[in-house]
Amino acid sequence: MRELELYFGPQHLGMVGNFSITLKVEGDRILKADANPGYLHRGFEKLIEQRTWMQNFPLVCRINVVEPDHMELIYSMGVEKLAGIEVPERGKFIRSIYCELARVGSHLFGLWAYSNMLGFDTVANWAMYHRDLVLDLFEELTGARVYHIYIRPGGVRRDFPEGFEDKIVKTLHTIGSKVPDYNATFFENRLFEKRAKNIGKITCEEAKKMGAVGQAIRATGMKYDIRKIEPYAAYDKVDWKVPTREDGDAYSRILVIRDEMIESVYMIFKLLDKMPKKGDVYTKTPNPFKWRVPAGEAYVRCESSRGELGLYIVSDGGDKPYRAHFRTPSYSHGLTILEKVLEGESIADVGNIMMSLYVVAPEIDR
Amino acid sequence: MSKTSFLNPFKAIKYLFEKPKTLRYPFELKEPAKRYRGFHLNDWDKCTGCGNCADICPNEAIEMIKIPEIEANLAEGRKNERPQIDYGRCCFCGLCVDICPPGSLTLTRDYLHIHFDTNTFKFIPKDEKLDKATFVPTEEYSVLKASLSHRKQDYQGFSPELEYALFEPERVKMPQIPPEKRKLSFIEQVIGYNKDEAKQEAGRCLECKLCEDACPAHLKISEYIDAIYRDKPKESLEKIYEDNPIPSICGRICMKHCEDACSLRIRGDALAIRWLKRYAADQIKNFKEELEIHPGKPTGKKIGIIGAGPSGLSLAYFLRLQGHKAIVYDELSGGGGAIRIGPPKYRLPLEAIDKDVNYIESLGVEFKFNTKVGRDIKFEEMLNDNDAVFIGIGNTVSFSTRVKNSEKCILALDFLKDNKIGKQRKVGKEVIVIGGGNVAMDVARETIRLQHIQYPGEKVITKTVSLEDWDELPATEEEVEEAKEEDVQFNPAWGPKEVVLDDSGNIKGLLCRKVKSVFNEQGRFSPTFYEDKTKFLTGDMIIEAIGQRADFSFLPDELSDKLEFTERRKVKVDENGMTSIPKVFAGGDIVNINLDAVTAIADAKVAAQGIDKFLKRQQQIISKDVIGPKSLESKKYNGKESVDD
Ligand code: SF4
Numbered sequence A: 001m002r003e004l005e006l007y008f009g010p011q012h013l014g015m016v017g018n019f020s021i022t023l024k025v026e027g028d029r030i031l032k033a034d035a036n037p038g039y040l041h042r043g044f045e046k047l048i049e050q051r052t053w054m055q056n057f058p059l060v061c062r063i064n065v066v067e068p069d070h071m072e073l074i075y076s077m078g079v080e081k082l083a084g085i086e087v088p089e090r091g092k093f094i095r096s097i098y099c100e101l102a103r104v105g106s107h108l109f110g111l112w113a114y115s116n117m118l119g120f121d122t123v124a125n126w127a128m129y130h131r132d133l134v135l136d137l138f139e140e141l142t143g144a145r146v147y148h149i150y151i152r153p154g155g156v157r158r159d160f161p162e163g164f165e166d167k168i169v170k171t172l173h174t175i176g177s178k179v180p181d182y183n184a185t186f187f188e189n190r191l192f193e194k195r196a197k198n199i200g201k202i203t204c205e206e207a208k209k210m211g212a213v214g215q216a217i218r219a220t221g222m223k224y225d226i227r228k229i230e231p232y233a234a235y236d237k238v239d240w241k242v243p244t245r246e247d248g249d250a251y252s253r254i255l256v257i258r259d260e261m262i263e264s265v266y267m268i269f270k271l272l273d274k275m276p277k278k279g280d281v282y283t284k285t286p287n288p289f290k291w292r293v294p295a296g297e298a299y300v301r302c303e304s305s306r307g308e309l310g311l312y313i314v315s316d317g318g319d320k321p322y323r324a325h326f327r328t329p330s331y332s333h334g335l336t337i338l339e340k341v342l343e344g345e346s347i348a349d350v351g352n353i354m355m356s357l358y359v360v361a362p363e364i365d366r
Numbered sequence B: 001m002s003k004t005s006f007l008n009p010f011k012a013i014k015y016l017f018e019k020p021k022t023l024r025y026p027f028e029l030k031e032p033a034k035r036y037r038g039f040h041l042n043d044w045d046k047c048t049g050c051g052n053c054a055d056i057c058p059n060e061a062i063e064m065i066k067i068p069e070i071e072a073n074l075a076e077g078r079k080n081e082r083p084q085i086d087y088g089r090c091c092f093c094g095l096c097v098d099i100c101p102p103g104s105l106t107l108t109r110d111y112l113h114i115h116f117d118t119n120t121f122k123f124i125p126k127d128e129k130l131d132k133a134t135f136v137p138t139e140e141y142s143v144l145k146a147s148l149s150h151r152k153q154d155y156q157g158f159s160p161e162l163e164y165a166l167f168e169p170e171r172v173k174m175p176q177i178p179p180e181k182r183k184l185s186f187i188e189q190v191i192g193y194n195k196d197e198a199k200q201e202a203g204r205c206l207e208c209k210l211c212e213d214a215c216p217a218h219l220k221i222s223e224y225i226d227a228i229y230r231d232k233p234k235e236s237l238e239k240i241y242e243d244n245p246i247p248s249i250c251g252r253i254c255m256k257h258c259e260d261a262c263s264l265r266i267r268g269d270a271l272a273i274r275w276l277k278r279y280a281a282d283q284i285k286n287f288k289e290e291l292e293i294h295p296g297k298p299t300g301k302k303i304g305i306i307g308a309g310p311s312g313l314s315l316a317y318f319l320r321l322q323g324h325k326a327i328v329y330d331e332l333s334g335g336g337g338a339i340r341i342g343p344p345k346y347r348l349p350l351e352a353i354d355k356d357v358n359y360i361e362s363l364g365v366e367f368k369f370n371t372k373v374g375r376d377i378k379f380e381e382m383l384n385d386n387d388a389v390f391i392g393i394g395n396t397v398s399f400s401t402r403v404k405n406s407e408k409c410i411l412a413l414d415f416l417k418d419n420k421i422g423k424q425r426k427v428g429k430e431v432i433v434i435g436g437g438n439v440a441m442d443v444a445r446e447t448i449r450l451q452h453i454q455y456p457g458e459k460v461i462t463k464t465v466s467l468e469d470w471d472e473l474p475a476t477e478e479e480v481e482e483a484k485e486e487d488v489q490f491n492p493a494w495g496p497k498e499v500v501l502d503d504s505g506n507i508k509g510l511l512c513r514k515v516k517s518v519f520n521e522q523g524r525f526s527p528t529f530y531e532d533k534t535k536f537l538t539g540d541m542i543i544e545a546i547g548q549r550a551d552f553s554f555l556p557d558e559l560s561d562k563l564e565f566t567e568r569r570k571v572k573v574d575e576n577g578m579t580s581i582p583k584v585f586a587g588g589d590i591v592n593i594n595l596d597a598v599t600a601i602a603d604a605k606v607a608a609q610g611i612d613k614f615l616k617r618q619q620q621i622i623s624k625d626v627i628g629p630k631s632l633e634s635k636k637y638n639g640k641e642s643v644d645d
């Protein structure tokens, strides 16, 4: 049969957006896949070098459009490590709760994208609605729905508004009570199982070698989660499990995502329970116009919704970062792993596999 | 996972019977959260125009725009600039709200602006008070008209909360000797910041420079404060010396007009600018060895200066930097003038004064102390010997109340002078100080100390009596508070009527009458009294501290007649600091109405420029006369006149 070259994306329903893949196909089979990043390069890492330590926290969230919160977190963690700032206890709990809400919101958004792409429109609409409920919480806490600009170096920007704990509980109950419906219509739907099982498979060894993190590696059976390995914020203050699966295929990955979402809901309840009822939510940082962070370098990491997110940040003792470099999960997932797992799959499953790898293009192009 | 029925997904059908979740926009609107970060509001009355919002904005979305209708008040730290937001750039982060010192800037819950003209995205926010047409009640609001000029009333969102502000509103506490201890001796009350405290306090400065506009001498405050923050006290002090050559003095007793303008004062404490200046000056132990300030190239000109007070000292310094020779005459045995005798040792020790004076002397200024112009040297002689003369004599003669028996009272300046540089005065056990200004506070607080020294362990009383009531006392709040802490008693709104003597002619007390008003309708000083309401204050000693005037007796009659005064009895000077007598310049308390050191420095700066200009003009006149034609010759180029000049 004839070998053909096929362009997949960026304008394609199965594509995550500003990203494309060049496929070499023979009939329906993919012989080789080449990922093409770069559609969304905005030069953030360079921009960071031109803004003061404080001016950067409204900027970094934009690196990952879908889940800005962990970007805020990792930047602040990096600055705190360089400057030797300790976040107050209540601030740590709020950060954890906030980031878990972000995880729930982000997973719902992922669920929307996945189900929408496969034509499960009902599920997609539910997921979008439920995500909106999470955004309502963010709006109330931070004043914005998407770019929350909430985690600042030193802690968080504002304390919970009055009655906010109850609202979180109520919203999470609403979402949680719909899980059986999601199961019935999507996760345990035989149509979906048929489409997602045994595609995009990867073994634990391969995953490790190619720098897989997050669901990509947890779906191969490895309990790899930075929140456990190197606990930050308040993740060591409560009990929680790391969901895993064994098969390493698209279906396992989406189930890990679902289980994580449920685990996050439970974790938020526990965090709310244990959180100190009063206290500062941030540590004072120096005057933003004069703040010079001591020279040095730091590497910090956290577990974003997509996996390990790292930041290497350098200060030369000046009022701006000398260099900042992000290690984002979508980078290895969207480039190396995607190329590898697409080999031998059918064209119809490209979007499916891509979604299960949970790639978000803006994270790749910084 | 166990296989489920393929009918399972049809459970979703039940959702058909639920109410829809979507809103029918624009007929149905979602109410944004209380903290929503939408368009800005700015309370123009509170906004100082400091520009901190523009400086912090990560997107350079804010530009400060001059608003002609707003009247600037630089002394109070208010500019007539207000922020303009470019909504094409703004990311609604709200950093501007969190940095705004007065908290005038707020975000609202409005976020809709629909317009064909992109220029309308540049917007100068106001608030409902000022912009009634834009902010309509909810009933009248229509989303179809939603824009920056059609917004809802009372719709604040993300607001400035001091607790979360990006600046530090609280001042680093200045360590001081407690009142119980300090009133027993003349020990310097303020201890001064240590390095960490100074750096921390300096770190509060937002660099908006409102203070620099308010300072009469326009010191480069934000720069010298930043140098302290960076732990470079020498750099800081050299910056100070560009505009103020008496930092050890001003770092202690400056009237700190700058702090009245500091934008941090509005919701917190003003930056401790004065104490930081003192820190810089105290850090450098030996000015002469450490500072790199050099006199200018000699010009051969000589200026005579009368009075080694702040204006005279500063002028001498500035003239030296220009290369002129300066000779300062003063009747006292050391420099400082009124400041040498006035401020008590617990506020301004002599060592601090001498440190500044000695440094000025080391730059080549000649001092002739113990020399009173008019007595030891004739003014006319000075005028002849020098290329210009500067009068900075200050107000040296105390006023008396001139009530009955007032000749038995002591005058404030004599009292202060003896205690500071002469022999300590003997005081009574119950002393009355007449006056409510800073000098009266100095006198009262000194008296308390002398009483404790002279009558240890005994009951002693010092009381002040002033025409002004509490709210109009001319003394600074700080002075009044500290006097109270030291147990000085106050009798505000009482005016002296008569000094009462006993049979042997000793003071028994002061008869006072209640004050009706101190100022007349035009705001002029013109006290009126209730003659029937009197009060007798007992006391065995009375000190009058009700003001001072200048002594011009050194001027020969023909010049004295020529010297013009303003309506407020101040020596009239032109924009160059020159009086109505040619070649004679003046500054300090005899010229300005602030009557303080830093204004005297400002006068000196003006006079230094003025004198320099004056001397250069003289030079030109001379050179034109003598070598004029020649110099013109040299300007010719290729036989043509050069075009400039
Ligand atoms: S920071 Fe506040 S006070 Fe200063 S210019 Fe901006 S709005 Fe006005």
Ligand code: SF4
Residues within 6 Å of the ligand: B053, B056, B057, B058, B059, B060, B061, B062, B085, B089, B090, B091, B092, B093, B094, B095, B096, B097
């Ligand atoms: S909200 Fe942020 S981006 Fe907008 S004007 Fe203020 S500081 Fe600038």
